[in-house]
Amino acid sequence: MEVVAVHIRELDPSASPLDYYGFELRRAREAAGLTQQALGSIVFCTGSLIGQVETTLRVPTREFSERVDAALGTDGTFSRLVGLVLRNQLPSWFQPYAEMEARATNIATFQAQVVYGLLQTPAYARAVLEAGWADKLDDQVAARMERQRILTREKPPLAWVVLDEVVLHRPFGGREVMRQQLTHLLNLQKRRQLRVQLLPFGVGQHPATAGSFTILRFDDDPDIAYSENYDKGYMTANPDVVRDCSHRYDHLQAAALSVEDSAALIARVREERYAEQPGPDRSSLA
Numbered sequence: 001m002e003v004v005a006v007h008i009r010e011l012d013p014s015a016s017p018l019d020y021y022g023f024e025l026r027r028a029r030e031a032a033g034l035t036q037q038a039l040g041s042i043v044f045c046t047g048s049l050i051g052q053v054e055t056t057l058r059v060p061t062r063e064f065s066e067r068v069d070a071a072l073g074t075d076g077t078f079s080r081l082v083g084l085v086l087r088n089q090l091p092s093w094f095q096p097y098a099e100m101e102a103r104a105t106n107i108a109t110f111q112a113q114v115v116y117g118l119l120q121t122p123a124y125a126r127a128v129l130e131a132g133w134a135d136k137l138d139d140q141v142a143a144r145m146e147r148q149r150i151l152t153r154e155k156p157p158l159a160w161v162v163l164d165e166v167v168l169h170r171p172f173g174g175r176e177v178m179r180q181q182l183t184h185l186l187n188l189q190k191r192r193q194l195r196v197q198l199l200p201f202g203v204g205q206h207p208a209t210a211g212s213f214t215i216l217r218f219d220d221d222p223d224i225a226y227s228e229n230y231d232k233g234y235m236t237a238n239p240d241v242v243r244d245c246s247h248r249y250d251h252l253q254a255a256a257l258s259v260e261d262s263a264a265l266i267a268r269v270r271e272e273r274y275a276e277q278p279g280p281d282r283s284s285l286a
Contacts, residue, residue: 017084043067086146106217127173179274197256207248
């Protein structure tokens with residue numbers, strides 16, 4: 001019987017977090033004496049998917065990583081690695097900001113076009129990324145959801161978010177996606193460390209006409225101001241810039257609706273613009 005040699009792609013674990021993950025997954029699987037098919041059966045996926053992750057053709061999810069840790073007894077190794085892998089899927093120019101965002105103890109942001117990334121639902125995030133012509137949508141959405149984990153960690157940052165009212169009316173993804181997104185914003189208002197305010201249409205002149213920006217504050221490091229355009233981010237600790245952004249943000253907060261009135265506006269827009277559509281009347285079909 002002829003034996004067919006199967007070429008196994010050799011990975012350089014130092015090439016990227018994804019290469020390191022694939023290298024370690026193959027090593028741990030083989031050490032456990034499992035084939036790709038056998039491990040796939042244990043973690044409820046195909047052996048082909050295991051092979052794709054091992055060869056960096058697929059980016060692992062957090063759920064996949066947690067199941068692999070349980071199956072291989074790797075004490076959380078892959079659950080820890082997947083955070084680095086997913087962050088690496090973010091655009092290269094955005095990764096330094098994401099690293100600082102994850103360390104911040106206080107986040108203050110004004111968003112003029114879309115819901116702040118940390119507050120987006122998966123469906124809304126997909127629609128926003130798709131509109132921006134992002135590649136590898138599944139991986140980009142997973143990376144954005146991974147960023148949001150800072151809001152549910154043991155000591156989350158204090159986050160103040162001011163959204164221009166136009167954000168509520170721009171229907172990314174359609175009626176149901178927007179309804180779910182606005183419902184999510186209302187649910188987030190219940191968190192003690194998170195506050196969302198709306199800058200209403202009635203406010204004409206305001207000091208953020210240049211667009212969205214974010215201020216990150218830290219316990220032991222200088223504050224940082226961040227803004228971006230379509231292909232790059234600008235992050236600075238220049239005290240004059242940070243001070244100017246902070247003053248502008250204070251004015252925006254003063255002009256914005258209160259947290260309670262903002263929630264009422266979100267709920268009203270949700271019902272007026274994105275109400276659930278009644279199903280077809282089937283009584284006449286009998």
